[in-house]
Amino acid sequence: MAAAAATAVVGGVRCCPPKFKSSSSHKTTINASFFWEPNPKRNTYSSSSSHHQQFTFPLTTQSSSSSPLTTNTITISFVSSISQISSTQWDACALDATGHHNYNPFLSHAFLSTLEHSHSAVKEKGWTPHHIIAQDQSNQILAVVPLYLKTHSYGEFVFDHSWANAYYNYGSSYYPKLQSCVPFTPVTGPRILLRDTSIKNHVFDFILSAIKDLTAMSHLSSFHVTFPSENEWHKFTQKGFLPRIGMQYHWTNRNYKNFDEFLMDLKHNKRKKIRQERKKVAAQNLVMKRLRGYEIKAKHWDSFYTFYRNTTDNKWGTPFLTREFFHEMGSKMGDQVLLIVAEDGGELVGGALNLIGGDTLFGRLWGCQPETYYPFLHFEACYYQAIEAAIELNLKTVEAGAQGEHKIERGYLPVTTYSCHYLIDQEFSKAIQDFLVRETSQVKMVMKLLHDSGPFKEGVF
Numbered sequence: 001m002a003a004a005a006a007t008a009v010v011g012g013v014r015c016c017p018p019k020f021k022s023s024s025s026h027k028t029t030i031n032a033s034f035f036w037e038p039n040p041k042r043n044t045y046s047s048s049s050s051h052h053q054q055f056t057f058p059l060t061t062q063s064s065s066s067s068p069l070t071t072n073t074i075t076i077s078f079v080s081s082i083s084q085i086s087s088t089q090w091d092a093c094a095l096d097a098t099g100h101h102n103y104n105p106f107l108s109h110a111f112l113s114t115l116e117h118s119h120s121a122v123k124e125k126g127w128t129p130h131h132i133i134a135q136d137q138s139n140q141i142l143a144v145v146p147l148y149l150k151t152h153s154y155g156e157f158v159f160d161h162s163w164a165n166a167y168y169n170y171g172s173s174y175y176p177k178l179q180s181c182v183p184f185t186p187v188t189g190p191r192i193l194l195r196d197t198s199i200k201n202h203v204f205d206f207i208l209s210a211i212k213d214l215t216a217m218s219h220l221s222s223f224h225v226t227f228p229s230e231n232e233w234h235k236f237t238q239k240g241f242l243p244r245i246g247m248q249y250h251w252t253n254r255n256y257k258n259f260d261e262f263l264m265d266l267k268h269n270k271r272k273k274i275r276q277e278r279k280k281v282a283a284q285n286l287v288m289k290r291l292r293g294y295e296i297k298a299k300h301w302d303s304f305y306t307f308y309r310n311t312t313d314n315k316w317g318t319p320f321l322t323r324e325f326f327h328e329m330g331s332k333m334g335d336q337v338l339l340i341v342a343e344d345g346g347e348l349v350g351g352a353l354n355l356i357g358g359d360t361l362f363g364r365l366w367g368c369q370p371e372t373y374y375p376f377l378h379f380e381a382c383y384y385q386a387i388e389a390a391i392e393l394n395l396k397t398v399e400a401g402a403q404g405e406h407k408i409e410r411g412y413l414p415v416t417t418y419s420c421h422y423l424i425d426q427e428f429s430k431a432i433q434d435f436l437v438r439e440t441s442q443v444k445m446v447m448k449l450l451h452d453s454g455p456f457k458e459g460v461f
Helices: 002-010 087-098 109-117 161-169 200-217 230-238 259-263 268-282 298-314 323-336 377-393 405-410 426-452
Strands: 029-032 036-039 044-047 053-061 070-079 127-129 131-135 141-145 148-150 177-180 222-226 242-252 286-292 337-344 347-356 360-368 397-399 413-423
Touching (some): 070 200, 087 109, 087 141, 109 323, 131 200, 141 200, 161 426, 177 200, 230 242, 230 413, 242 426, 259 268, 268 286, 268 377, 268 405, 286 377, 298 323, 298 347, 298 360, 323 337, 323 347, 337 377, 347 377, 360 377, 377 405, 413 426
Parallel strands (some): 177 222, 360 397
Antiparallel strands (some): 029 053, 036 044, 053 070, 070 131, 127 148, 131 141, 148 177, 222 413, 242 397, 242 413, 286 337, 337 347, 347 360
């Protein structure tokens, strides 16, 4: 419905090639340019300068009223692989940006580098890494940004396909576009990963200016930030980005001691239904196991890759993640990985992949053996086992991924997710803005209805 509405909204707008101008009044020099030249035969773009892209900004500071003014130079650079950035430096930025309690494993160098090394998020699949480094004149890294040049809109979970169609219908190309996100991962977290310095707000502004200028000079249609933190979302909106909201379903731990204590917070009919579903799983002689770190062997990843491919094949999805991705991620991330598996007579028949953050269990992928069916196994592996694990690990939240209103009656309530969008063409941007105003109103109304009809007893939430 939203996609159709977007098409209708932008249908009357003619997307003419925009006139570009610098988005930053602070920028003093551009040490190297970056352009994308259209290839009319293939309707794609090719890079004419993919290295040594730098934007420089002067920053004058004063430590106290009596101290002299000092001028620092902040350099914003773009690199074609996360391997060009020290893992220690990247992770220091990520940890400062999130804080220890809200540590987000998807922002780690280990996870993002695995996507690249395993050929999951690479140029050949429409995800060209184009990450940002912000440094001062002594080469101290002040911030990093996961950034990709996209030639499609798959693997994002914030849908703009109708925008691309509208651009195309009026003779303009929507792709390539710039996207700051974690590929294939609809998990909220900061996108501009700033070290905790006295100038971090300035660095934030410089990075935004550099990206806006890069988008314009490279003749790209747009720059998108998906699943940023709410705080970042407000900052982007204040800088002229179009705000968009969506929703996911999360489970909240109210200091439960066990699963039964959680069930007692539910309405009687919901509590009864969950107990019946879990009994039916047990009656199929399935053995559920929660494996972490060294407990996860190569055979588990090989089986899980089969499960993953079965899911993508059945849902007409694109299997971006490779077999090597799962093996390398498991090796690099150790105890941060929780693999929930189901065994039938000692044979692996299904599983759910989770990552453990500072206070959150992130449910990611699910799958089962091809041509098999175990009633209610999906709910057991993805939701009930995840809740039990979160209680056991004393985690505050379970994020169960995108979509799925069936999660509500199993204790997962709707929460707001965010994205922001910077479109070069002003007429097109205005049309999208008008659509987003109406979409936002609809999303808020649906979330309220879902909350009001939720599974919990009155007064619990």
